[in-house]
Amino acid sequence: MEQEEKVLGPIPVTVITGFLGSGKTTLLNRILTENHGMRIAVIENEFGEVGIDDALVLSSEEEIFEMNNGCICCTVRGDLIRILGNLIKRRDKFDRIVIETTGMADPAPVAQTFFVDDELRAACKLDAIITVVDAKHALQHLLEVKEEGVENESVEQIAFADRIVLNKTDIATPQEQADVIKAIKSLNAGATIYPAVNANVDLKELLDIGAFDLQRIMDTDPAFLTDTEHMHDQSVTSVGIEVEGALDIEKLNGWLGMLLGEKGTDIYRSKGILSIADSDERYVFHAVHMLFNGEFTTKWEDAPRVNRMIFIGKNLDRKELTDSFMACMATENSKKKSKVKV
Amino acid sequence: METLEATELEKMPVSPVTMSHAKGDSAVILDADGGLGSWSPSIGYLKIADLDSGGTDLSVNPSGTVAAVAGSDGFVLYDLVNEELITEHRGQWSSSVAWNKDGSIVAVAFGKKVKLYTIDGTCIRTAGDFASTVMDLSWLPDQENIAVASFGGVSIMSTVNDVEPMQKEFVGSLLCLAVSPAADWIVSGNQDCSLQVFKIKDSTRLEMQGFPRKVTDAQFDSSGLWLANNGADEVTVWDFKGKGPKGRAPRILPKHVYGGTALAWHPTKAGVIATGDGAGLVRIWDVAKGVPEKPMPPMKRIKSYSSSEVRFILWDSTGNNLVVCHADGVIYQESIV
Numbered sequence: 001m002e003q004e005e006k007v008l009g010p011i012p013v014t015v016i017t018g019f020l021g022s023g024k025t026t027l028l029n030r031i032l033t034e035n036h037g038m039r040i041a042v043i044e045n046e047f048g049e050v051g052i053d054d055a056l057v058l059s060s061e062e063e064i065f066e067m068n069n070g071c072i073c074c075t076v077r078g079d080l081i082r083i084l085g086n087l088i089k090r091r092d093k094f095d096r097i098v099i100e101t102t103g104m105a106d107p108a109p110v111a112q113t114f115f116v117d118d119e120l121r122a123a124c125k126l127d128a129i130i131t132v133v134d135a136k137h138a139l140q141h142l143l144e145v146k147e148e149g150v151e152n153e154s155v156e157q158i159a160f161a162d163r164i165v166l167n168k169t170d171i172a173t174p175q176e177q178a179d180v181i182k183a184i185k186s187l188n189a190g191a192t193i194y195p196a197v198n199a200n201v202d203l204k205e206l207l208d209i210g211a212f213d214l215q216r217i218m219d220t221d222p223a224f225l226t227d228t229e230h231m232h233d234q235s236v237t238s239v240g241i242e243v244e245g246a247l248d249i250e251k252l253n254g255w256l257g258m259l260l261g262e263k264g265t266d267i268y269r270s271k272g273i274l275s276i277a278d279s280d281e282r283y284v285f286h287a288v289h290m291l292f293n294g295e296f297t298t299k300w301e302d303a304p305r306v307n308r309m310i311f312i313g314k315n316l317d318r319k320e321l322t323d324s325f326m327a328c329m330a331t332e333n334s335k336k337k338s339k340v341k342v
Numbered sequence: 343m344e345t346l347e348a349t350e351l352e353k354m355p356v357s358p359v360t361m362s363h364a365k366g367d368s369a370v371i372l373d374a375d376g377g378l379g380s381w382s383p384s385i386g387y388l389k390i391a392d393l394d395s396g397g398t399d400l401s402v403n404p405s406g407t408v409a410a411v412a413g414s415d416g417f418v419l420y421d422l423v424n425e426e427l428i429t430e431h432r433g434q435w436s437s438s439v440a441w442n443k444d445g446s447i448v449a450v451a452f453g454k455k456v457k458l459y460t461i462d463g464t465c466i467r468t469a470g471d472f473a474s475t476v477m478d479l480s481w482l483p484d485q486e487n488i489a490v491a492s493f494g495g496v497s498i499m500s501t502v503n504d505v506e507p508m509q510k511e512f513v514g515s516l517l518c519l520a521v522s523p524a525a526d527w528i529v530s531g532n533q534d535c536s537l538q539v540f541k542i543k544d545s546t547r548l549e550m551q552g553f554p555r556k557v558t559d560a561q562f563d564s565s566g567l568w569l570a571n572n573g574a575d576e577v578t579v580w581d582f583k584g585k586g587p588k589g590r591a592p593r594i595l596p597k598h599v600y601g602g603t604a605l606a607w608h609p610t611k612a613g614v615i616a617t618g619d620g621a622g623l624v625r626i627w628d629v630a631k632g633v634p635e636k637p638m639p640p641m642k643r644i645k646s647y648s649s650s651e652v653r654f655i656l657w658d659s660t661g662n663n664l665v666v667c668h669a670d671g672v673i674y675q676e677s678i679v
Contacts (some may be wrong), residue, residue, distance in 0.1 A: 058396070058414055061453075063474050065493055065515045067534045074534075078474055078493065078515055081533065082435065086396050086414055089357050089374040089669075117533070118555050 010125040011088070013097045014207060015110050017157040018132030019141050020103035023167040027132055027199035027206075028100050034203055039094040043083050045102040056094060058083050062102060064109050067116075076113040081120065088123045096207070097124070104153050107131075107160035108268065108289060114212075115291040128211040131161035131191075132199065135172035139180050142187075155236050158184055159268045159312050161191045162211035170197045189238040190271075190310045214284040214295055236268075238312040241325050246277035247307060251328040256285075256292070259324070264290030267316070272309035275300065277330035354379065354387050354671030359397045361654050361667055364422065365406035369656055369665055371673070372400040376413045378420060381665070383675040390425060393418050399438050403445035408461055410448045412436035417450050419463050429463030438479040440488075447501065449488050451476035456490055458501060469499045469507070478519040480528075482542075489528050491516035496528050496540060510540040512547065517558050523566040527582060531557030537571055539587065548588055550580075559605050565612035568629055570595075572602035576637065577617050579629045593629045596637035606655035606664075614641070616664055618652025624666050626678065648672035 014031075018024040032040055041056040060079045067074035080099065087097060101110060107129055114126040141154035158164065164184055169177055181193060194201045252274070260267065264287075271286035276296075285294030311321060356373035361381070364370045368382040376395040381387045395413030402409050408428065409420045416432035417439060434453030441448045447466070450457045455470030456479065470476070474493035481488055482498070490497040490507070493515050497507035515533035522528075528540045533556050539548040553573030560571040562582070569580045569587070579593040595602070600620025608614035613630040625640035632638035650670035657664055658675075667673045 061475075063493070065474070065533070067514060076533075078533075081515075082437070082475060082477075083414070086374070086398060089359060090396065092357075093375075 008091050010123060011091065011094075011097055012127040012208065013084075013099060013114070013124050014127050015099045015101065015107065015129045016132065017101045017105060017107050017110075017129060017161070018103065018165075019134065019138065019154045019157065022103070022132040022134040022138070023165070023199050024100055024103075024132045026167070027130070027165060027201075028098060030199050030201075031098060031203060031207070036203060036207075038096050038207075041087055041090075041094040041097045042100065043080065043087075043097065044100045045105075056087075056090075058087070060099075062105060064106075074112075074116060075109045076116050077109045080110065080113050081117050084120055084124060088119070091123070106151065106153060106156055108156070111160065111212075111269075111288045112291055115288060115293065126212045127207065128162040128209040129160050130163045130165060130206055131157045132165045132167050133158065133180065133184065135166050135169045135177050135180055135195070139176070139183055142180075142183050155187060156268065158187045158191070159236050159238075161188060162209060163206055164188075164191050164193045165199055165201055165206075166193050166195045167199050168197065169195045187236050187238065188312050189240060190312065212286060212293075214286065214293065214297055235314045236312075237316055238310055239316045239318045239321050240311075241307070241309045241322055243307050243326065243329075244275075244305060245307070246275050246305065246330045247283075247328050248330040249276050249279075249283075252276070255324055255328050259321075260287055260290045260292060263313075267311055267313035269313070270309065270311045272307065274307045274309070275305035354673065357669050357671060358653050358667050358673070360400050361656055361665070362400050362402040362409070363406065363656065363659070364402050364409075367658060367663075368406075370400060370402050370409050370422065371667065372397040372411055376411070378409060378411060380422075381673055383663075383665075387671075387673060390422070391420060391427075393420070393430075395432070398436060401439045401441050401448065403441045403448070403461065404443070405445055408445075408448075410439035410441065410450065410459075412439045412451065417452065419448070419459065419461075428461075429459070431457075435475050437475065437477050440479045440481055442481050442485050444485070449479050449481065449501075451479055451490075454492070456488065456499060467501060469504075472497060474515070477515075477517055480519045480521045482521055483523060483525045489519050489521055491519045491530055496530060498528075498542070510547070512538045512540075514538075517556060518560055520560045520562050520569060522562050522569075522582065523564065526566075527562075527569075527586065529560050529562075529569055529571075531560045531571055531573065535573060537573070541586070548586070550578075553578075555601055559602070561605050561607055563607040563612055563615065564610060568607075568613050568615075570602075570605050570607070570615055570617075570629075572598075572605065575599070575601060577602040577605065577615075579615070579632070581634075591634035593632040593634060594637045595625075595627050595629070595632075595640070599623065600651065604652040604655045606657055609657050609659065609661045611661060616644075616655045616657070618655050618666065620651045622646045622649040622652060622668055624652055624655065624664070624676075626664075642678065644676050644678075647674050 063078040065078040274283040276283045280299045281296040284297045356375045361369045361371040371379045376393040376397045378391045379389045395415040399412040417436040418430040419428040438451040454472045458467040472492035478491040495512045496510040499507040516530040518531040520529045530538045535553040537550040557573035577595040580587040581590045598619035604618035606616045618624045624644035626642040628641045648668040650668045653669045654667040662679045665675045
């Protein structure tokens with residue numbers, strides 16, 4: 001008997017984060033019940049209450065593992081490695097995986113799991129991190145002052161997000177919405193914000209984004225370089241750099257290596273589309289903490305060769321980042337010609 | 343005995359996870375959806391039961407009558423003779439199940455705990471919490487202790503009392519265990535692409551780092567002189583003769599496309615191993631004929647009926663036949679004589 005083998009590519013994985021009561025489960029239910037024809041496997045936290053017959057639902061108790069060198073980048077989610085490894089063996093049963101984290105979850109180990117584990121890297125592709133924010137109550141969480149050394153999870157969840165669903169706008173006043181949007185943008189200028197009631201966002205805006213896909217980074221960040229006012233009492237912010245000209249690849253590698261090595265603990269996410277001297281192709285990279293992935297992608301052809309980068313993290317020094325980036329330009333000539341926008 | 347021709351091979355409908363010997367020449371197979379089936383060279387695959395939980399591990403008792411099945415939502419004991427459930431426990435991830443030598447007790451990884459059951463489904467001991475979900479279990483030859491793999495190292499727990507388990511510490515996430523037949527060594531394959539070797543009687547720990555992939559399978563041969571592990575496009579075999587592998591270069595079994603996905607030592611011949619790779623190739627090696635550090639040629643290549651990953655290899659009790667199980671559900675037996 002001959003059977004036609006269907007070639008199955010890497011499984012797209014969407015991560016939904018958000019503080020308790022923000023509407024993560026509502027969004028998950030929307031994703032599961034919308035008429036999109038996709039078969040979805042859900043990994044939900046142990047307290048989840050999703051009861052969807054058509055979905056393959058696996059519960060997960062957060063198990064964060066530090067690998068033996070103690071580096072923050074080697075902190076991964078052991079539960080996800082285990083569960084995803086099992087799901088890979090049932091690859092033909094579903095088209096997509098959605099991971100719903102607990103309200104207190106740190107998104108970094110979730111994202112890092114997909115960088116660090118070779119089996120998952122080959123079988124899955126992290127599509128995007130979506131953070132659901134309660135428009136009425138989020139600000140109080142974001143402004144909450146934590147003890148020294150204790151992270152504010154709601155800040156981290158926004159800092160790591162590719163898309164933000166600003167939920168419950170029906171119960172928030174226009175001023176409350178404006179305040180929380182301002183706070184979000186000060187933390188993460190690159191994430192697109194979707195105001196919503198009952199998480200009613202068009203799923204095309206949330207699924208198949210390719211936020212970690214080097215080939216698609218430049219297509220998917222309309223707000224890549226939106227500059228914003230900063231909240232004075234927040235140490236987490238984003239810094240964008242946009243500059244024309246060509247970079248010296250050796251200087252760039254040296255700088256990025258040193259920057260992410262020394263300050264990767266504070267830099268949550270970074271990504272860039274860069275113009276490299278003597279290359280016709282765009283150099284695209286993204287990183288989660290110190291874990292870096294970059295490659296040459298499409299040709300510039302007639303497009304202006306503009307370098308664009310964004311850093312999101314704690315204690316970022318805009319001037320220092322910009323100056324050190326400028327020091328990577330290929331020639332003195334090109335530096336002088338460059339226009340810097342930050 | 344009549345066997346199925348290659349043209350008659352039918353695929354299992356769901357990808358298999360693992361298989362275990364049962365009665366006579368038959369085997370029991372667990373699929374990724376938690377389906378339990380039987381396979382024999384004359385009949386092929388027959389579904390026995392749907393256990394409704396992503397399958398992770400399977401162990402059949404020595405008499406071939408009871409299957410212990412682990413899954414993503416708990417475990418079950420299943421009576422293979424009467425085809426009925428003996429007991430089931432849901433609500434926790436179960437990664438590993440292992441019968442002791444005489445088949446009187448089955449050890450079950452259940453979340454962060456280890457539970458011991460008699461064959462009638464009575465729980466006689468619960469131990470834990472371990473530092474993470476238990477990933478693998480292995481009985482020590484004395485049948486009174488069980489090695490438990492979890493984050494942070496190996497714990498050796500007693501089956502008979504509540505004394506604190508002996509710890510073999512290692513800061514990392516353990517994925518698989520192997521205990522040497524003489525009970526002198528415990529080896530773990532790890533998430534950080536290393537192999538950790540612990541001497542049971544003292545605090546000696548050896549470390550083999552630098553595998554390009556995580557080490558998910560490590561096994562001693564029947565003599566205890568050789569240990570094979572995956573983690574690379576080569577299967578690595580370590581010489582445990584005498585004082586162990588310290589300072590000795592390993593034997594290299596080369597050219598495993600996408601890594602060694604299945605390892606199976608011959609049941610009686612020391613140093614003879616069958617390996618499968620991600621491209622569906624199965625080869626047999628006599629590692630004693632190899633030279634340390636130099637890739638060696640296989641003793642025999644097995645005709646393959648599938649190019650999908652070899653999921654499992656099982657020698658029959660005579661050591662004359664191999665059952666090969668691929669990820670796409672193709673299963674067949676090949677004579678090695």
